[in-house]
Amino acid sequence: MRRDAAPRRAIPRSVLYSSARNPAHLAQARTHDADLYLIDLEDSVPRDGRDAARAACRQALAGGGDPGRMAVRVNGCRTADHHRDMVMLMGAPVRPAFIFMTMVEDAAEPACLRAALADAGWHPALYATIETVQAVQRIAELAHALDGMILGSADLAATIGVDIGAAALRAARQAMALAAAGAGIGCLDTGNFRLDDPGALAAEIEEAVSLGFHGKGTVHPGELAGINAAFRPRAAELHQARRIMEATAAAGGGVCMLDGRMIGPPFVRRARDLLGSAQAWQAAFGAGNRDGSGRS
Structure with missing residues (x-):
């Protein structure tokens, strides 16, 4: 199939993270104007609180709202908590349309998860948090096994032993953007950790846009x-x-x-891609656009 004839994926442009350890925040999250509302079962939840977090996640999923705009970030597939997360989600009365995988190292992991969920008749979009050296090294292979990627800057920077700033991780960002473009999948930037610096978010957004990223995650509604x-x-x-x-x-x-x-073929291809991706975004997320911008 020609690339321009393939159906467009609906790529979320803003992802609001909320910890499953705080049910009040989960309920409040949906009042904000994000494309995707993500419930986190991983880093934001201490190990001894994960059973309670899974119960809160299940309740939040069943609490109304469009499941097509819900995501859950699960623990790494090499952990027992990952399997507990998936058992809970498989039995939940409402299942999210997006699963965010963590600590992914090779394409076999999303392929195995996708096959297992398909066997149960569930076909969520699979996004991987790119936060390991192995994931960056195998980024092209991973991209073809996923529906999208999001940079996990904190873990990746800690592993490499560098600052979390843009310059230190630019090579990883560029590799992600190129691989995502080649596979036709979503590519999202990490959340901003410098909440006390008013210019930090703008600088990170500018960097991400310039590299070809499609969106960005955040833990703070004020950044949406x-x-x-x-x-x-x-x-x-x-x-x-x-x-x-x-x-x-x-x-x-x-x-x-x-x-x-x-105007030659590259400009036409870019225009076609822009219109196709915007149409897919509008169908999936446009109904929640409350910013009054008139975007379509």
Whole structure:
């Protein structure tokens, strides 16, 4: 199948993380304007609190809202907690549309999980947190086994022994963006850890956009407006993409001129990709766009 003929994945542009150890926060999360509401069963939950967290997660999933916009981050597949997480989710009355895997090291892990869930008639989108050296080294192979990736900057930086800042992890980000583009999957940036620095979020967003990331995670609802403004489909960009497609069609599919600029196949492909991904995003997440921007 030609790449431009393949169906587009709906990629969330903003992911709001909430710890399953705090049921009040889980209920409140859905009042904020995020594309995806993620319930975390991993790092934010101490080991002795995970049974209670799983119970809270199950209750939150059943508490209303669109399961297509719910995600759960589970523990690494080499742990007993991962299997307990999945048993709980398999038996839950409502299942999330997204599973975020952790500590993934090779493509066999998402492939095995996908096959097991399919056997039960469940086909969630599988995202992996890229937070190990092995994952970065095998990023192209991993990308073809996933529906999306999100950078896990804290664990990756700690393993490498570097600062969590953008410069230290730029090579990993670039590898993720290239692999995601090659596989046609989502690529999301890590959350901002410098909540006391007003300029940190803007700098991280600028870096992620420049590298070709599709969205960003956050633990703070106050950051959603900036993330949504940067990553959600913009009306002006979509309008220009439509003009490119129309001008190309009028030229019989060949090279043409638009606003004094030559429009060739790479520009047409970019316009087609932009329109296709925006349409998929709108179908999956657009109903929750409450920012009043008029984006489509």
